[in-house]
Amino acid sequence: xxxxxxxxxxxxxxxxxxxxxxxxxxxxxxxxxxxxxxxxxxxxxxxxxxxxxxxxxxxxxxxxxxxxxxxxxxxxxxxxxxxxxxxxxxxxxxxxxxxxxxxxxxxxxxxxxxxxxxxxxxxxxxxxxxxxxxxxxxxxxxxxxxxxxxxxxxxxxxxxxxxxxxxxxxxxxxxxxxxxxxxxxxxxxxxxxx
Numbered sequence: 001x002x003x004x005x006x007x008x009x010x011x012x013x014x015x016x017x018x019x020x021x022x023x024x025x026x027x028x029x030x031x032x033x034x035x036x037x038x039x040x041x042x043x044x045x046x047x048x049x050x051x052x053x054x055x056x057x058x059x060x061x062x063x064x065x066x067x068x069x070x071x072x073x074x075x076x077x078x079x080x081x082x083x084x085x086x087x088x089x090x091x092x093x094x095x096x097x098x099x100x101x102x103x104x105x106x107x108x109x110x111x112x113x114x115x116x117x118x119x120x121x122x123x124x125x126x127x128x129x130x131x132x133x134x135x136x137x138x139x140x141x142x143x144x145x146x147x148x149x150x151x152x153x154x155x156x157x158x159x160x161x162x163x164x165x166x167x168x169x170x171x172x173x174x175x176x177x178x179x180x181x182x183x184x185x186x187x188x189x190x191x192x193x194x
Contacts, residue, residue, distance in 0.1 A: 008115045014104050021105040024060055025051045025117050026076065028125070028146075029096045037078075038103070042110040046103075046117060053110075054078065060100065062121050063150075074123060074148040079141060093125045098148050123148040 007015070014020050025046065028035040038044050041055040059077040076098070101117035126147040133141050167174055 007118055011104050011115045011118070014114055021108050021111070023103045023105050024120070025101040025103050026058075026060065027099045027101075028076070029098070031091045031093055031096065040105070040110045044103070044113065046113075062100065073126070073150075074121060076146040076148060078144045078146075093128060093146075096125045098123050098125060098146075121150075123150045
């Protein structure tokens with residue numbers, strides 16, 4: 001089996017080793033100021049942009065890869081103090097794009113990057129919520145949780161009911177739809193002989 005994500009030969013050789021150091025780079029097209037972060041503790045520069053090292057202050061859950069028509073969901077969490085995250089919750093972020101890239105590093109927790117990051121996940125923001133917990137009497141920790149989705153679910157783009165009018169709009173010469181008008185209601189009243 002070979003990886004088909006566009007990894008360079010150097011990256012493939014790195015992955016074949018018994019020990020390698022992955023890092024995730026995340027871009028969130030946040031209204032106002034885009035958010036660029038990575039899951040190490042050190043900042044990374046890529047294509048002239050700084051991806052800030054959030055370390056353990058951020059977490060990401062990605063779906064497994066599977067075929068099918070159902071939208072896959074993921075979640076991103078960012079911990080911080082409440083006044084820093086409060087403006088993020090109130091901004092109109094629904095539908096904004098999120099991209100996640102896999103970066104292979106030369107050392108644990110940082111070092112130099114091996115090759116260019118490879119796209120791993122692309123989706124949109126579905127919902128936001130803030131959770132606050134008390135660590136002590138004087139210390140509160142807030143976590144911004146961001147729901148991500150790969151696209152609309154299978155039912156959001158189609159209707160459950162298909163009427164004769166729907167059929168006539170798409171196929172004006174078709175007359176089969178007139179036979180099914182109120183077919184469900186008529187079937188409910190139908191009584192079989194006993």
